[in-house]
Amino acid sequence: MTTNIKKNSGKVIQQACEILSNGELLAIPSETVYGLGADATSDSAISRIYKIKKRPHINPLILHVSNIKMVEQFAETNTLFYSLSKYFWPGPLTVILNQKKNNEISKLATSNLSSVAVRLPDNKIFQNIIEKFNNPIAAPSANISGNISPTNPYHVYEDFGEEIKLIIDGGQSEKGVESTVVDIRSQDIIILRHGPITQKMLENKVDCKIKKKGSNKKILSPGQMFKHYSPSKKLIINSIKPTKNCSFLGFSNIMPDKKFDGIALNLSNSGDLNEAASNLFKMLRFLDKTDTQEIVVAPIPNKDVGFAINDKLKRASS
Ligand code: TXA
């Protein structure tokens, strides 16, 4: 019985705000993946997130806002922030800024760092909740740490069951992979996590240097240290041939021939990388439940959102 999955309505938004005010958690749909939301200013609510997700405390959370004013209350904004938010918000871009001194945000949410991650999600349900609650909402992906991220309410239920009071059903997440994370504290943009906003899209809009993580030896994004997106089965990537006892995740015309009698799914028949990103976690979760030893995945072109797809597949297979 999935009694905690509810469709959006005025009553559900009201319930969402009550849950947040009580320092409890709920799952909220977004255009990237479902988030596990809590009041960003409440230590006890934030500590529940870490506990229920089994997330290491050194991995900070993203704060979700519904307008720029909200960001200005707790973060030091700069010119680059105003251009990026103008072009890409609401949307799947998370920016790292310095925190303002003496702000209200829970130190647990930011893992005691001097910086903070912020995003304005492109999802009306999420935006409505933030607006009505009138406080930033901290929300990591709504999965147990290390598991595959959730792109529909049933994925959230698979990981947490009735442990969370409310999972709002906003259908399948359109983008299907997590937001791009960029550090914009200096004059340059440093891409910390690849996602739906690609390097090319950033280059087209702003006139500054864009670096990839790794150009700086210091670990800038704690989340990137951990194993991620892992199915319980062995994942073999960049392969055009199925193995003996596998299910196959194809792309475009790379699919097993007729002799293959296992389960084969195609991330995108037409070779559309956006469609592939949207299907990725859903199909991986499905194949992980089938009766095979391994999941073999076709090569995915390393361009546009394909960077994000390959990054996730690499982590899931290592
Ligand atoms: O699309 C998304 O970003 C989803 C939806 C729910 O918004 N959220 C999400 O959150 O993916 P999470 O917690 O699964 O990933 C957040 C990432 C982690 O890699 C974390 O280390 C990084 O953002 N992060 C958070 N605060 C940071 C900071 N101050 N400096 C560097 N990286 C930070």
Ligand code: MG
């Ligand atoms: Mg996550």
